[in-house]
Every structure is written in C-alpha cells, then in structure tokens.
Amino acid sequence: MENSEQSRNTFFTHTYAPPYQPLNEEPRRNPGLILHQQETTVVVQASVAPIRDHLVWSIFNAAYFNVCCLGLLALVFSVKSRDRKVVGDISGSISYGATARSFNIAATVASVLLIALFIGLVASGVVNVHRYGGF
Template identity: 50%
Template sequence: MNHTSQPLFNGAHGGIPPSYEMLKEEHEVSVLGAPSQAPVTTTVINIRSETSVPDHIVWSLFNTIFMNWCCLGFVAFAYSVKSRDRKMVGDVTGAQSYASTAKCLNICALVLGILLITVFIVILATGSLMVFQAASQLVKDNGGY
C-alpha cells in the first residue's frame, strides 16, 4: 500500500501560501495601535434604591367619600397624606409607619361600611316585607279583594 500525502486542494498557487487582504478591523487596529497598558480606572455610581411605599391615598379617598363611618375614612386619608409627605422628604421609615396606619384604618372603614350597608339593606328589606304583609292583612280584614 502506498501512502503518499497529496494536497487537498490543487489550486493555481500550488505551494505558495495565499495572500490575504487586510480587513477593516485589522487596519483600524494597526492604525490606532495596540491597546495601551495604562491603569484602568473605574467609576462607581450609587443609585438610591427607590423603596416603593404605598401610601393608599386613592383607597383613603374612596373611603372618605363613600365609607366614612365614624370618620375612619377621613382619618385614613390624613395618614395617607402624611405618608406621602414623609416619602417626598425621603423618610422611608416614617412613610411606612403612616402607610401602615392608613391601611389599617382603611380596612376598618371598609369592613365597617360593608357591614353597615348590609345591615341597612336587610332592615330595609325586612321592613318592606312587614309593611307589605301588614297592608295585605289590612285589606283582608276590611273585606277587600
């Protein structure tokens, strides 16, 4: 068996290495020069993280207008405004404290408002039913229909 190495491609160049044309990036590097060995300086920028503190002002406004039982909605609105003021000043702890109080007052106002509205509807429906029964009994007693 005869093992002779033959070139994979037999081109016009035969044994001469091909000439490469210089790429644009290589040209720019050769013109600009190699990167310098200057010390690298870094800049650190500290960005204050914006802690999102909900002030519940919309909820408080809703409770002030529609569910203002025992003035809980108005007090919750006042605490919401205080929370927003503290947040604008940058006092995150104070803003969270006022927001927590506003949230508790809003929950109390909402629950109390829903309970009172439900009781009012039940009393109104029961009263209407009693009036209807009394009117129908009165009609029967007077020899009506």
Template identity: 40%
Template sequence: MSCSSQPFFTGPRSGVLPTYERLKEEHEVAVLGAPQTSGAVTSTVVNIRSETVVPDHVVWSLFNTLFFNPCCLGFVAFAYSVKSRDRKMVGDVIGAQSYASTAKCLNVWALVLGIVVTIALIILTATLAH
C-alpha cells in the same frame, strides 16, 4: 478571563443575560484558545440601591372618605395617607412606611364597617317594608 458572566443590574429582569456578551466570550476562547495562566480573576461588584416603593393608599383613603366613612375612619385614613406621601417626598422611608401601615389598617376597618353598615341598612329596610 472568566467563563461565567454575571448580570450587571439586580432587579426583576436580571435573569435575562444579553446574548452579545456570551458570543463575544465564546469567540475569544475559540480564537485565542484556553487561558494559559491560572492567575486569580478579579471582578468588580456594583451594588445599585433600588428605591423602596412605599404605597401611600391615598386613592383608597379618598374612596373610603367619600363612600364608607363610619366614625370618620376614612377621613383619618386619608390624613395618614397624606402624611405618608409627605414623608416619602422628604425621603423618610421608615416614617412613610409607618404612616402607610396605619392608613392601610384604618382603610380596612373603614371598608369593613362601611360594608357591614350598608348590608344592615339593606336588611333593615327590606324587613320593615313588608
């Protein structure tokens, strides 16, 4: 019997081991004593594939479409976000990541240009009002 226990799940909470396994092993060692044979201990490894989370940036794209839409960048970002969501639903993770990356880049540009245009309009209005 192995003295070290390994977590069954690999994920963000895998560092916390259940206490009942450790107590059970300690009890068996105390009752039965040390292992008498020095045979090889076999173990089974279970790999659980976690789903890759691909952000599709739909909400950000919709915000940019409604409020910051210079040169229709927000609308194009929204189209790529919807394509990314469609690819994710089909199961094409690589295609979804590609469309999401393009949507993110377009959203950054739309937001930056929208803020710059808004600040320029505020400065222009303030200087012309005097």
C-alpha cells in the same frame, strides 16, 4: 472643472477669511501631556417594593365610606405617608402607610356592614322605606 473649483475657493477666500489657520492632517502631540484614567463606581441597589401610601383608597373612603370619620383619618395618614416619602423618611412613610391601610380597612368593613345591615332590615320589613319617601 478645476477652474470652477478654483474660482469658488477664490470667491470664499476673498469675501471671508477666517482668523484661524486650518489644522494639518495629523494633530501635533504634546509629549508632556499625561492622561489620567478615572474609574467610576456605580452602585445599583436591589429593587425595593414601592412604598404604599393608599391615597386613592383613602380618598374613596373619605368621600363615600366615612363611617365615624375613619375615612378622613385614613386620608390624613395617607397624606402624612406621602409627605414622609418625599422628604426621604422611609421608615416614617411605611409606618404612616400601614396606619392609613388599617383605617381604610376599618372604614370599608364598617361601611359594608352598615349597608348590609340596612338592606337586611329593609328586606325583613323592620324598616319601612315607603313611609319615609324612599324607593
């Protein structure tokens, strides 16, 4: 067993000899070396609610409930809110998000009222949709 191990070591030693010497079992210590401890302070902020830009609601209102261009205005302010959030302007993002929410509420309420008014007029017979080729 020892003979095969010795021949194996001889084989590797003769074919490739590294230019470095193996380390001793215990590393040498430099008495002049002074190790400094470094302290790191991590500041954890309280979790703040995410800034709402209402982009999905604005896209829906711009596509389907765009009464008096309120949906388009909501979309513009939603994009402005998202841009401010990316830049890091938190107060501007909150302000534009609140304006977008107001326009979205106005567009949704106005559209639902107009749809309800139209259905009420058709149901009462004031508007005859058969004459215009509907239903």
